[in-house]
Amino acid sequence: MKIAGKKIGLSTQVFSAMILGAVLGLLFGDVMVKLEFIGTVWLNCIKLIVVPMVLMTIITGITSQKDLKTLGRIAVRIMAFYIITTLIASVVGLLVAGIVQPGKYANFTGLESKEVSGSADITIADFFINMFSANMFQTFVEANILQTVIIAILIGVAIMLVKNEDHRQKLISGCDALCSMVFSLIGMIMKASPVGILFLMGASFGKYGTGIFTSMATLLGTYYLSCLVHILVVYGGILFIGAGINPFKFIKESAELWVYTLSTCSSVAAIPVNMKVAREKFNVPDRISSFTVPLGSQMNYDGSVLLYGCVIMFICQVCGQAVSIEMMLRVVLLSAILSTGGGGVPGSGIVKLLVVVEAFNLPTEIVGIIAAFYRLFDMGTTTNNCLGDLVGTVLISRLEEKRSRR
Template identity: 45%
Template structure:
């Protein structure tokens, strides 16, 4: 019993189950205690900006040289891009096969008002990646701008010629990293308490109302998430690491339990980095780089959601799409998922944007938004696990490349 109590992972799983039960039994009363879970989550979020800054800077500066950095960067970006495209295709396929919108009536369901950002274009999204005041970006909690700042500063440190000065700068950032890691370890030990109240609030708010007409769409979405995990992520792990997807899920249990409860990709960064290094033996320089970058640009779960929403709405209103439109869905969904990490409002806002882009009725988005927590659990979990899978694959890829280079050097010397 003592071992179970000391095992944060097991206690967090128990807290999730108990939280769901308490939420269903006591209903919205549990919402009065949500602030306890919110405080726990805020204690993690408050450290995200310095964490992203320090981890990305040290991850880049610790690379052997600019060539190594470029190789890892390109491989990481290629992997994330390919899996995002495949996720969008899965989203279209499951929606077409299951047809969640046929014969469904949404009458009587309340729509949530969504604030649409002004002039959200590709140009504004790209411009929003860059900061004109880095301290302003830090104070406003803009993670994507912080990430870009960290990349530039990391490259600058990597290219410093004065080794003594370079080591002084890096030593400072590494020291901050150590402090952040200890802080995160302290907060994660409180996870069972925070998770219990967050899950209790979620199920207390929705209860059994999830089993409504929207359930078909949510179920379809989760089928897509499962297929993404089994086919895309499972296939990647087998090809690059000879690892079974179920072995991966077992080893990454602390990660997906955290994401199911928190629904925050940024807040999960320290948890997933810890898992990457301890459970999968990924080198520190690759783990920090791939996972920090992935938390902002890799969104396989979201790529399933956006085209699935379009097809769901089309089925509700009896619309049909041609092949060209499906291709456009994949392209737009991929762009939104890889370039919109700094858009306020996250998934709900982007769901509205893609529906408006294709000129479809936006009222349904408001109704879906009322149940978004159950969708967000899936998008966040698959996004973060996708980051971890991608980092494992890139790590193995890099390992083989370095082994090949070393072998060639031995042959040349002989």
């Protein structure tokens, strides 16, 4: 798109579409809700390419490493980053909600709850079993991303271990060619992003209107405050100390990513945008981002555990229940463990939230109310998750650069 001879960037187009969609949703709510199918078609096109994208980016990310030792070092570092920041995120959510105390100002009179259903029986054994597929084609059909990640890692490592040099190089070249085709298709779909986002946002505001600002405002505001604290203090501190990057510059440079995630609420759909920002804004080589970003989409859930902490504290305040240090520690550990188990939990986000609340014998009615407005929470959840993937990717890239200079 061009105006007066100047090309408008995709992030500007997406942001403009998001604002215009919100305005149209408020003005013509019923019409925008009926036209939601246009945004859904665009979103389906993204879902169409998700499995091959995750499969090929991780395979090529692995095969582009110098050797398995390099791959192992990157894998250990990025997983350690994701685990540590997830634990910190839970603490941040509890502390911010404890200081702001949104539950004391909440008023749920007149709000309708939404029934939340799904399995709450999650064991460590089930989690690990669900990670490994018994049929890769069934995994692809069901779009089980966690299993797809494991399959891609196994294939990538297998290619690296092929002893015949000629065969190994042919396999690597073939995967690179397929990856190029996948990203060519993604480029086609991304050009339609402003249109899809406009109708998705219009439908969301057409359904909920401004009621959210007079009902769930206390919890929603506290949650977004905790997200902001986590981004500026935790991510910002890590970037400043570990990579020498100014936190505010990072927010500015990553605008294309967080505008996109606020609009789509999809971590997996944001993978190509995340990799693009990492490459173009922070000079991260594809051999790193093609491994760390898809992995983060399944392992890093900082935004989710921020919400768990806020909701637990919020419900305790509404009920007048005291929160002990022991309970806070249990919340931190349970949130961190549960957040990585999305592949085996039907309904994902809101169901996992229900599981956390039930684990502490707290009333679940408020979770039902949250479910009715979950997309507005999911905007922050997805954005925080994806920014965490980007921060970890940039940090690992800088550490690898420092190592290569030695």
